[in-house]
Amino acid sequence: TYVDLRASLKAINNHPGYWSLISSFGLLGFMFQEPRRGVIGGNLRFWRKRHLDFQEAGIDVISHTSFFPNVASRLIIADTAVIKDITGNRVRFPKPSYDALRVWGANIIASEGEEWKRHRKVSAPAFSEPNNRLVWTETVKIMMDLFENLWGSREEIAVDHVVDSITLPVALFVISVAGFGRQVSWQSDLVPSPGHKLSFKDALHVISVDMWIQIFSPKFLWNSAPLKRIADVKLGYEELEQYMLEMVQERRTAEKKEECYDLFSNLLDASDSESDGSVRLTDRELLGNIFIFLLAGHETTAHTLAFAFGLLAMHQDYQEKLYQHIKSVVPDGRLPTYEEMNSLTECMAVFYETLRLFPPVQSIPKVAAEDTTLVAADHAGNKVVIPVPRGTELQLSVISVHRNPRYWDDPHAFKPERFHGNWPRDAFLPFSSGARACLGRRFFETEGIAILTMLVLRYKIELKDEPEFAHETYEERWQRLFKLKPVITIAPARLPLVFKKR
Numbered sequence: 001t002y003v004d005l006r007a008s009l010k011a012i013n014n015h016p017g018y019w020s021l022i023s024s025f026g027l028l029g030f031m032f033q034e035p036r037r038g039v040i041g042g043n044l045r046f047w048r049k050r051h052l053d054f055q056e057a058g059i060d061v062i063s064h065t066s067f068f069p070n071v072a073s074r075l076i077i078a079d080t081a082v083i084k085d086i087t088g089n090r091v092r093f094p095k096p097s098y099d100a101l102r103v104w105g106a107n108i109i110a111s112e113g114e115e116w117k118r119h120r121k122v123s124a125p126a127f128s129e130p131n132n133r134l135v136w137t138e139t140v141k142i143m144m145d146l147f148e149n150l151w152g153s154r155e156e157i158a159v160d161h162v163v164d165s166i167t168l169p170v171a172l173f174v175i176s177v178a179g180f181g182r183q184v185s186w187q188s189d190l191v192p193s194p195g196h197k198l199s200f201k202d203a204l205h206v207i208s209v210d211m212w213i214q215i216f217s218p219k220f221l222w223n224s225a226p227l228k229r230i231a232d233v234k235l236g237y238e239e240l241e242q243y244m245l246e247m248v249q250e251r252r253t254a255e256k257k258e259e260c261y262d263l264f265s266n267l268l269d270a271s272d273s274e275s276d277g278s279v280r281l282t283d284r285e286l287l288g289n290i291f292i293f294l295l296a297g298h299e300t301t302a303h304t305l306a307f308a309f310g311l312l313a314m315h316q317d318y319q320e321k322l323y324q325h326i327k328s329v330v331p332d333g334r335l336p337t338y339e340e341m342n343s344l345t346e347c348m349a350v351f352y353e354t355l356r357l358f359p360p361v362q363s364i365p366k367v368a369a370e371d372t373t374l375v376a377a378d379h380a381g382n383k384v385v386i387p388v389p390r391g392t393e394l395q396l397s398v399i400s401v402h403r404n405p406r407y408w409d410d411p412h413a414f415k416p417e418r419f420h421g422n423w424p425r426d427a428f429l430p431f432s433s434g435a436r437a438c439l440g441r442r443f444f445e446t447e448g449i450a451i452l453t454m455l456v457l458r459y460k461i462e463l464k465d466e467p468e469f470a471h472e473t474y475e476e477r478w479q480r481l482f483k484l485k486p487v488i489t490i491a492p493a494r495l496p497l498v499f500k501k502r
């Protein structure tokens, strides 16, 4: 082991960094999140240490050597020039295998090379302008349903954890209608359709909450499902698959084709329309992709919304500024329109600052497909050439770039105004960059802006009154509210808020 260790470090020219028994990444990083010096690398290491590891090394590329699950040295990168080199070169730096995400078949996220190109070619047009418009109108409807039918005339609505009570259901309803083409809400879809054990909404819900069990369970555990929680989520998958197959069948055999712009219909049209057979998707691949949109889209969205609400509750001055801005764009209490989205610049600034501080995908893995080098500048400005042997794992540390003081002034503070005017675009990576960047970015932005506009116009977001925390300092409050819990993406552990009618 020692010899392997020396060899792996030597292969990257003994590049400075840290080591631990258990890796910071992959399944073990997920299971052992809190870093312990020399023992556990910890998934949360870069949240805890912010940019410190890189400052100590004097360069924005560091190594991480671990013994489990195998002896390996990987490179962790918080340098935008190096990241641009990597994300701009898909062939030299592909993604590692994401086989665990092939739940229902091959899909855009869990593929590489020619296979990925085919999936991207069919999937990208599904995120069309009419789909964005649909996201907007449906989100506005879902928010009105929340205000009128759930919150009603109540002056105050207090929630213990905004993710469970509001942002996860809303994100799920939006992806359900604009992604799958099925309208669900708090009061609808309460009973299973004929031949089903769960309603579509319940199947979607159980998967959205416990999807990580399927992803991280070994096959034997998943197949035998000895625990109720595993059996429940397994049933959710079976039911959703059944619903989706029925939907494919229904749309294929419908006598009159309706104009639908949800992702599922768009994907179905695109996969049917090619006659030369080159880019068509099989039904399994169609399901695989639509499922992956759910995985990629709902948790990231729900958690970003929750962090944004929490940050606005902590910063009332900014919330007031946002309210005045929204009122100036949508003055007379009417519903905001899709055409107004681009004028709602403060909303976008709030989301960008939220995503900078709390990027749901904290690190993006790549792998070196050949023996190569990376060239970085150290903090003294000297050029450093790092040898990168074929097979080396690379982690683009989004959180470390976002908190790197070389790119952002006062990087740990909430300052949405930094996104007006000139800002360092290469140092903003919540959606990754290059050819493998997020396909759903506009989907999220449309949904997020519609939700924030609707909510802030009608309600003031405040922290829930909890007497035991009355004497907290600003820093203590920040630490409590934004205590993190990695699910598949980063989430707030508990965010108690109150919505007060304006």
Ligand code: HEM
Residues within 6 Å of the ligand: 095, 108, 109, 120, 179, 292, 293, 294, 296, 297, 298, 300, 301, 304, 359, 360, 361, 364, 365, 429, 430, 431, 432, 435, 436, 437, 438, 439, 440, 441, 443, 444
């Ligand atoms: C705040 C919201 C979101 C964030 C922060 C986010 C972030 C990301 C990131 C970092 C990647 C690259 C992952 C990697 O390389 O391993 C990605 C890829 C992707 N995202 Fe998103 N995402 C968001 C919302 C969405 C939504 C709403 C959808 C769909 C409805 C979506 C669909 C996708 C797809 C299909 C890919 C794969 C693209 C490819 O590999 O070609 N995302 N996203």
